[in-house]
Amino acid sequence: MRKVADDERFAPEPAKDTVRGPYERDRARVLHSAGFRRLAAKTQVHTAGTDDFLRTRLTHSLEVAQIAREMGSRLGCDPDVVDVAGLAHDLGHPPFGHNGEDALDVVAQPCGGFEGNAQTLRVLTRLEAKVEGAGLNLTRASLDATCKYPWLRQPGERKFGAYADDEPVFDWLREGRGPDQKCLEAQVMDWADDVAYSVHDVEDGIFSGFIDVGKLLSDPDERAAFEDAPLAELLADPAFSVLAHYDGSHKAQIALKTFTSHTTGRFVAAAVNATRLKYGFNPLRRYDADLIIPPAERAHCALLKAIAVRYVMRRRGMEPWYEQQRQILTELVEVLSERAPEGLDPVFGPLYKEAADDAARLRVVIDQVACLTDPAAIQWHRELTAKRA
DSSP: OOOOOTTOBSSOOOOOOSSSOHHHHHHHHHHTSHHHHHGGGSBSSSOTTSOSSSOBHHHHHHHHHHHHHHHHHHHTOOHHHHHHHHHHTTTTOOTTHHHHHHHHHHHTGGGTOOOHHHHHHHIIIIISSSBTTTBTOOBHHHHHHTOSSOSBOOTTOSOOSBOGGGHHHHHHHTTTOOTTOOOHHHHHHHHHHHHHHHHHHHHHHHHHTSOOHHHHHHOHHHHHTTTTTTHHHHHHOHHHHGGGGOOSSHHHHHHHHHHHHHHHHHHHHHHHHHHHHHHOSSOOOTTSOOOOOOHHHHHHHHHHHHHHIIIIITOTTOHHHHHHHHHHHHHHHHHHHHHTTTTSOTTHHHHHHHOOSHHHHHHHHHHHHHHSOHHHHHHHHHHHHHHHO
């Protein structure tokens, strides 16, 4: 078997200057991509554009990249590879976050479903405009680092990393690796993602007034919702308990930011220390090691996610808007399928004409809808359904 080169690209490119390394180029390609810019108007927790303070997919991705880069560097990973993974990991997410992902998965069943991570690979290797037939044409190491779920869709499985028609490039980047093997950089990115959205979603929820730490501390009924989680330990943490008095003042915001940095640092340090304890202190990268996350930190991270879900994402009164989001995307796919190829962007119209069958044509329409920002999806839906009526 030939030796697989981590810095190899799927499509050959002319030789370039040696001032920048291949992974530095990868990072620049993601930062300058259209898909990365669109993340500024895509939902993280709150619908993008509804508040100028709260996080979007763009700010989340920058935070994931920062956490991953620091953690990866401490382990010996190439810092640019983990940075690329953090910056790129959400490029495939559609409008309206995970709610939009679920809606598109339903309508995309005839072409193999929809999954944000599989869509990320598609954006990086096919849809972004950089190299003909190869998207951004990132190196093997950088693409592999973005793969949270390095397998094709399996029966009964919701999470997967590649669609069937992207199998050639997926097989290339995974050459020589088992179906359930994740490189260390992908594991670092995955934990950085968990840390970022669990801690930051709680931060945003407290800032917005949706999470009342004082009530959580004092109301037994509220605490009962988390009876199987390590809530007592979280409530006993001075950095968290002081937030019972959060009032939005400058002093209170300092306390909130202290909780965020304290908790993020603890989660990162625990994983780095546990991994070093098992694998030693030589540089670790690619398939040299697996990231070790202590059970206590994993449980605390899951608890913060559960708090954000209960008080922010599933808060009372939001379901009508969530249902409307799903309707917007479902109807967009329907009306664009009727109007294609003329109703599609100039990028997707030719792809629709070249598609071999109905499933491939549907996939192009799904690609079109998935790339839209939240405001663009709302505007397209308003205009196209008005014409339809």
